[in-house]
Amino acid sequence: MASLLEVRHLKKYFQTPSGTLHAVDDVNFAIESGETLGVVGESGCGKSTLGRTIVHLLAPTSGQIIFDGKDISSPSKKELKQLRKEMQMVFQDPFSSLNPRMTVKSIIQEAMEIHKLYGGDRRRQEQEVFKLMDTVGLAKRLADSYPHELDGGRRQRIGIARALALEPRFIVCDEPVSALDVSVQAQILNLMQDLQEEKDLTYIFITHDLSVVKHISDNICVMYLGKIVEQCSTDKLFEKQYHPYAQALLSAIPIPKVGIQRKRILLKGEITSPIDPKPCCRFVARCPHAISLCSEEEPKLLEVEEGRFVACHLQKIGRAVELTVPDADVVIINQ
Amino acid sequence: MSRRKRASIGTSSSHSGYWANAWGRLKKNKSAIVSLILLILMILVAIFAKYVSPYPYDLQNPAEAYQSPSAQHWLGTDNFGRDILSRIIYGGRISLFVGFFSIFFAIIVGGILGAVAGYYAGKIDNILMRTMDILMAIPGLLLAITLAAAFEPGLRNVIIAIGVAEVPFYARILRSSVLSLKEQEFIEAARCIGASDKRIILKHIIPNCLAPIIVQSTLGMAGAILSVASLSFLGLGIQPPTPEWGSMLSNARQHILNYPHMVVFPGLAIMLTIFVLNILGDGLRDALDPRLKD
Structure with a gap:
């Protein structure tokens, strides 16, 4: 099978007053459709930057990102909008990743509004929001709640529902469970695995928690200061x-x-x-x-x-x- | 059984929004509520001045000049025999109007400049904010006096003169709010689902920095009312015979020893309005702070 995402010589540098910061330096990997790539490393090793560069929240300094056979390293505005529907992101902090002034429903619906899904029919979109809430295990009665009224686990479910709203094929998960209690972590991880099977999703799973990465990944990249130092299947690495x-x-x-x-x-x-x-x-x-x-x-x-x-x-x-x-x-x- | 489950969620049963929560907290603050009621009363009196005031503001009656407070003239009369209460009521119109619109002007201009500076950062930020710093280095009243003196005196120019001096404060507040909000993951998340810059600023950033703006604008309105009184006192603001608290004070100044009531009542009106706005501003600051849970 051809790989869904391939990254070739990807570099992301930041200009700082004291010089060029090499956050991601010449990273190569490929992910097959439906599998999960774990990216592990200590704080500041560039793993989050890598994730953000792949979904184009940051523009790559150089290198190629090939998604589904197409080079998407420097997309046009129109291409980028299309790309948003294909690749999404789940964020680390369930508290700061949700707008405190929006209700659960409007947070999930916003993406559908922007992309005018379901013909821009708000009634239909609402139906889909309720379906999504059900999929991620949120009760329908929470639709009009505000994020601050909910606990971390529920908030992260909202974040996952928001990412799923555009029905992407590929999701970058940036430490999605590291801010949660251990008991809740397991629930969210199981949910993400179920979703992966159900919707045939492909994940990049960024984490510093090795037990999490062992549980969820097929392959693992170990990163150190912007570079991949070891890369192999999960079983092999833990052996x-x-x-x-x-x-x-x-x-x-x-x-x-x-x-x-x-x-x-x-x-x-x-x-x-x-x-x-x-x-x-x-x-x-x-x-x-x-x-x-x-x-x-x-x-x-x-x-x-x-x-x-x-x-x-x-x-x-x-x-x-x-x-x-x-x-x-x-x-x-x-x- | 299902009822029990619902109870365990607790907070989510009251689908209260942020503003409803803030209102709940404000209601508990007695002095702020009293201030709010007083302010609403003042606004109503100012709007319906025509019906509320016992005399026209410019009705001169030399026979009744310099009268102390009495049943006919509750707050006495001035040197032309005009009813001071009526003049204070009409003067409130000007003060509240100028106070409101100069702050409105400052919020719009300062808000846009601050949001742009904070959102786009870099060079634009530097240019805009240094300009604001220069504006801030000039004492507000001095700036207003200069502007008022440069233009013709009049309501619109007074509003602009006072508004300009207030612009930097709102620019600063918005810029710092935007800078801290920009780092929040929900802004990144919005970009990730494809939201445009316009949508991010309007739907995600502005609603989240309203609270400090509201607080600053109530406090700023007090300052603006004081500024318009000062300008009029100096003869640069509202021109006679239109009544204005500052110009009433200025006019009564010569008679302060013989007829102190002419000075005391306009002075009290200024004081009360500013006091009310400050108490309300403090109350709002506490009520809008999301860290304070009730």
Whole structure:
């Protein structure tokens, strides 16, 4: 099957007073229709910028975004409006992502109004709003409520309904559950999975929560300072990681047992500044395995085994550091 | 069973909007409500001055000049024997009219400038806001005096003179509101569903910065009424024989020692109006603050 979305050499730079900030730097990936790509990384690694660039809330600095076979990197106004119907976004903060002065119904209906769906017939649109509310699990009687009257979970359901109003095929989910309680997180994740099956949606799921990404993604990109450092299927990544950063990241997943802790890889050193980065591995300052080559040349994303791409010099010179984190590899801290 | 479920939602049962909530909070503030009633009363009296005032404002009666308050003339008469109460009632017309429209002018002009500066940022923002800073550096009354002196005296020019001095305040408020709102995700969400700039400004930004504008405009109206009184006192505002509180004060100034009632009542009228507007403004500020939950 052809991929629904392909991103080639995508770059997004911001001009700041102290230099050029490389938020997204030469990112490549492809997503098949109906699958979910998880994007993980720490705060400020550019994962949200990546999502916003793909849905054209930010214009890419360079590179190509190919959606359904068409290059959409610099769409005209008309193309962009059409594109809005195809790709939507679910936002992180269920509190600031809803206009406090609008009712639930008008928030969901607005997109239909703008695009004059259902022939611009308000009555029909209203019907569709109620249908959508039902789909995302919102009671009809909440239609005239204001967002501040509802809890975080319900608010996020509104955000999802708003994204679905235009019947898109592709949705960028920017940390949609990170602001919610754990119990509500599960509900929303299940809802999103159900919707994906029902409506054949394709997701990019941006998060820093590894247990969430494990639950929902088919494939995962691990990002570090604007670059993808490791990319493979979810199962493969959780089994074994090749990039030292991915290893450190996954070693931070807590084990839900009292008195037991995983042997953590603690990263030392400062995060390299994303402003005017030097041509070297961006992880070199914190990497426990760094060699001299790492600070001289930028590693490329290479396929190290089937379906697994890693950007690390250690792979190339055959000094692959393998550090598995099975459950046996734990330290008993107090007994 | 279903009833119980409904109860657990609690707040959502009262589909109260933001404005209804604010009104609920304002109602609890007694002094603000008293002020609101007084203000409405003043406006009504000003509108129906013709029917309410006991005498025409320009009816001169030299035989009855300099009278102290009495049953015939509740607030006494002035040096031409004109009824002071009637003149205060008609004067209120001018004061409220000028107060309202100069602020209206300031909101429209300042609002547009501020919204544009905040929304588009960058160079436009810099140029507009530095101009506002320059305007702000000139004392408001001095600016109004200069403008009033440059144009012919008259109602429209007084409104513009006072309005211009108020413009920067509204531009600043709107700009800062827009700047903070721009960062909110619901603006991004609106852009994501394809909303135009116009729609975003009108439907998403303006409704969310009305509260500070309303508060500032009540307080600003008090200032504007004081400014028009000052201008008229200096002879640059409303011209005689049209009654205006400031010009009444100016006229009565020479008689302050012998006939203090001529000064006291117009002065009280100014004071009361400003007091009422300030109390109401404070009340609105508390009522419109969404962080205060009742």
